[in-house]
Amino acid sequence: SAVISQKPSRDICQRGTSLTIQCQVDSQVTMMFWYRQQPGQSLTLIATANQGSEATYESGFVIDKFPISRPNLTFSTLTVSNMSPEDSSIYLCSVLFADTQYFGPGTRLTVL
Amino acid sequence: GESVGLHLPTLSVQEGDNSIINCAYSNSASDYFIWYKQESGKGPQFIIDIRSNMDKRQGQRVTVLLNKTVKHLSLQIAATQPGDSAVYFCADDTGTASKLTFGTGTRLQVTL
Numbered sequence: 001s002a003v004i005s006q007k008p009s010r011d012i013c014q015r016g017t018s019l020t021i022q023c024q025v026d027s028q029v030t031m032m033f034w035y036r037q038q039p040g041q042s043l044t045l046i047a048t049a050n051q052g053s054e055a056t057y058e059s060g061f062v063i064d065k066f067p068i069s070r071p072n073l074t075f076s077t078l079t080v081s082n083m084s085p086e087d088s089s090i091y092l093c094s095v096l097f098a099d100t101q102y103f104g105p106g107t108r109l110t111v112l
Numbered sequence: 113g114e115s116v117g118l119h120l121p122t123l124s125v126q127e128g129d130n131s132i133i134n135c136a137y138s139n140s141a142s143d144y145f146i147w148y149k150q151e152s153g154k155g156p157q158f159i160i161d162i163r164s165n166m167d168k169r170q171g172q173r174v175t176v177l178l179n180k181t182v183k184h185l186s187l188q189i190a191a192t193q194p195g196d197s198a199v200y201f202c203a204d205d206t207g208t209a210s211k212l213t214f215g216t217g218t219r220l221q222v223t224l
Contacts (some may be wrong), residue, residue: 007203101146101209103155105154
């Protein structure tokens, strides 16, 4: 399996600010994904990030709000921009490795 | 879009008993199914997966059963232990686990 780390593990932010979440994997992977999981709920895919191309966003998510970088095969960042309390959630990255998705530990974001 | 759902939001099982977590999916084109375990404060952990050319697959203390006729998936955990307490998610995809659709989750509570 792939081992994935995320930074920060949690943060408390003020509304109107932005937070960049980092995702690092211990193997080179083509596909990385970013999900949002609101408390007590299931996972919702935000976007798919392939190295060397623009991220593909799911319905309801836009690049201006959630810009993503994918500079190489082991790293990606997700920025949550101009935050509001509604952005309080757990943000998870995952990777496709050996035809299976493996998840990081998540970043718990609270927006005040 | 189509979605994957779970029948029971909470399942309480006595330690040592077997657990069965059920999942219904609606996309008849789905051919890949996966179960994740998510403990509090952690990211989803891969448990077991199955492709549509199989109807049963076994792992360590876990078995996944797939009934394509009625679009039903189940996860069986043998000799349930307190460490099995978590939320369990099923997910499906039509190809290579690159576009997973997650169910709502079932909380498994193991009582002593």
